[in-house]
Amino acid sequence: MKNRALTDNLRLFTVAVALALLVGIVAVADRGRMATVAMLGTPTPTPTSTATATATLAPVPTSTPTATQTPSPTSSPTATPRRETATLAPGTPASTPTATATPVGTPTPTYTPSPTPTPVPRTVLASSLNLPDPGEAEDHFWFTRPFTDAHATWGSSYYPFGTNNRGEYLWHHGIDIQNPMGTPILAVGDGVVVHAGPDDETLLGPSLNFFGQALLIRHDREWNDLPVYTLYGHVSKVLAQEGQPVEAGDVVAEVGQAGVALGPHLHLEVRVGGMTYRDVRNPDLWVMPDPGYGVVAGRVIDAQGYLVPQQPVFLYRAEEPDRFWRETFTYPDGVVKSDGEWGETFTFADVPAGGYVLKTYFDGRLYTRPITVTDQATTFVLIEGVALPPTPPPSTPTPSPPPASEWRPDQPDVPPGMACFLVTSDVNGEVTFNLGPQTQMIPPNGYIWFVIEPGYATWTADMHDGRRGRGELDIQPGCEPFVNTLSLSE
Ligand SMILES: [Zn+2]
Numbered sequence: 001m002k003n004r005a006l007t008d009n010l011r012l013f014t015v016a017v018a019l020a021l022l023v024g025i026v027a028v029a030d031r032g033r034m035a036t037v038a039m040l041g042t043p044t045p046t047p048t049s050t051a052t053a054t055a056t057l058a059p060v061p062t063s064t065p066t067a068t069q070t071p072s073p074t075s076s077p078t079a080t081p082r083r084e085t086a087t088l089a090p091g092t093p094a095s096t097p098t099a100t101a102t103p104v105g106t107p108t109p110t111y112t113p114s115p116t117p118t119p120v121p122r123t124v125l126a127s128s129l130n131l132p133d134p135g136e137a138e139d140h141f142w143f144t145r146p147f148t149d150a151h152a153t154w155g156s157s158y159y160p161f162g163t164n165n166r167g168e169y170l171w172h173h174g175i176d177i178q179n180p181m182g183t184p185i186l187a188v189g190d191g192v193v194v195h196a197g198p199d200d201e202t203l204l205g206p207s208l209n210f211f212g213q214a215l216l217i218r219h220d221r222e223w224n225d226l227p228v229y230t231l232y233g234h235v236s237k238v239l240a241q242e243g244q245p246v247e248a249g250d251v252v253a254e255v256g257q258a259g260v261a262l263g264p265h266l267h268l269e270v271r272v273g274g275m276t277y278r279d280v281r282n283p284d285l286w287v288m289p290d291p292g293y294g295v296v297a298g299r300v301i302d303a304q305g306y307l308v309p310q311q312p313v314f315l316y317r318a319e320e321p322d323r324f325w326r327e328t329f330t331y332p333d334g335v336v337k338s339d340g341e342w343g344e345t346f347t348f349a350d351v352p353a354g355g356y357v358l359k360t361y362f363d364g365r366l367y368t369r370p371i372t373v374t375d376q377a378t379t380f381v382l383i384e385g386v387a388l389p390p391t392p393p394p395s396t397p398t399p400s401p402p403p404a405s406e407w408r409p410d411q412p413d414v415p416p417g418m419a420c421f422l423v424t425s426d427v428n429g430e431v432t433f434n435l436g437p438q439t440q441m442i443p444p445n446g447y448i449w450f451v452i453e454p455g456y457a458t459w460t461a462d463m464h465d466g467r468r469g470r471g472e473l474d475i476q477p478g479c480e481p482f483v484n485t486l487s488l489s490e
């Protein structure tokens with residue numbers, strides 16, 4: 001029931017945002033308040049993203065790498081919302097740095113948020129998949145961790161299930177847990193070993209010898225009358241025999257890098273309904289989170305009802321709504337299956353319980369959802385696209401001033417690949433505004449347009465009495481004023 005209530009709330013929220021977007025300014029004002037502090041005080045580090053390198057992700061599951069961007073484990077950039085309201089600091093031009101605490105329990109350092117990838121064609125109507133109602137779903141964390149607490153137990157957060165690290169790797173059918181060579185691997189549940197040893201004759205992965213050596217367990221419990229398996233891949237040693245019963249916690253193998261593996265790690269899979277590579281499901285929804293942690297799962301559907309594949313989804317901690325924390329991507333079409341209980345198309349695992357803001361941007365809209373992650377439970381986020389508002393009729397009998405975020409008569413045309421950026425001012429005086437390399441004067445209570453290259457840009461706003469605002473922006477291509485807008489107020 002709790003889950004149902006949550007989903008219903010999210011649906012209500014979707015409608016609220018849609019209305020706010022149509023009206024123009026309400027959602028903006030709220031988000032602007034959230035943005036204010038960081039805009040004023042935080043000397044945000046320049047993202048190291050080479051964000052102009054747009055990754056063109058091929059929709060073909062067997063694709064070879066098409067992008068070379070790798071996560072930079074040392075950077076923790078700040079991704080600012082695309083639409084901001086800034087408040088000028090009273091009196092002091094100097095900025096007050098705020099502490100930027102590292103999130104507790106981050107499994108790996110944060111990394112560069114992705115540039116806006118070229119949208120992948122959408123081919124799958126969500127309604128064609130008979131996805132379950134997440135409001136009715138119940139957690140099925142049947143499995144324990146495959147390592148003791150003395151070792152790493154979390155999967156890599158930059159190569160989650162159903163992603164390919166921006167084309168760097170194969171589409172991931174499991175999760176990778178890095179531990180030194182020889183680390184004992186534990187069975188995650190009770191069952192019987194159905195394969196133990198090399199996969200040179202039995203096809204367990206996308207090709208023979210993919211796992212080098214692997215162990216496959218058929219578990220005693222069935223899910224909706226379907227058999228459930230777990231697979232342990234790339235192991236250096238197999239310590240159980242085929243046909244042998246095992247219990248959760250039994251040591252069954254040792255970590256290795258056999259087969260197609262870059263370094264020692266365990267590749268863990270969950271397979272439901274069959275024991276082949278195509279039967280995998282997301283282990284994040286099967287392995288019990290640690291105490292104090294939960295899982296975020298969700299689904300992204302566009303306004304026409306299509307699944308949005310390979311879509312970047314960002315998670316921000318509620319107390320730092322302008323500071324990008326983690327990123328994942330929705331599943332590609334037709335490569336991995338959603339969970340039978342949840343029907344998700346993305347997950348974040350090992351998320352400390354607490355408040356977060358989930359964001360994703362597509363079809364000219366930024367979708368933002370506040371969520372609360374609860375202890376050892378799944379929090380589901382359903383994002384359903386909202387169609388853009390109809391263009392205003394050419395002649396209106398009683399013209400009224402449009403809200404700040406809406407279309408303006410002098411909106412410039414931009415060449416392909418460029419962006420236009422709107423700065424509005426509620427300041428009763430001129431403001432000198434620098435955006436990237438450009439400087440313009442904003443008249444009192446006026447506005448200006450910039451035509452600029454999309455990507456990250458720093459901005460400063462100086463009033464003649466010495467007050468100053470500053471920040472950083474992620475400017476999207478095109479000329480949709482709601483997206484690329486900054487409002488200054490006193
Ligand atoms: Zn793997």
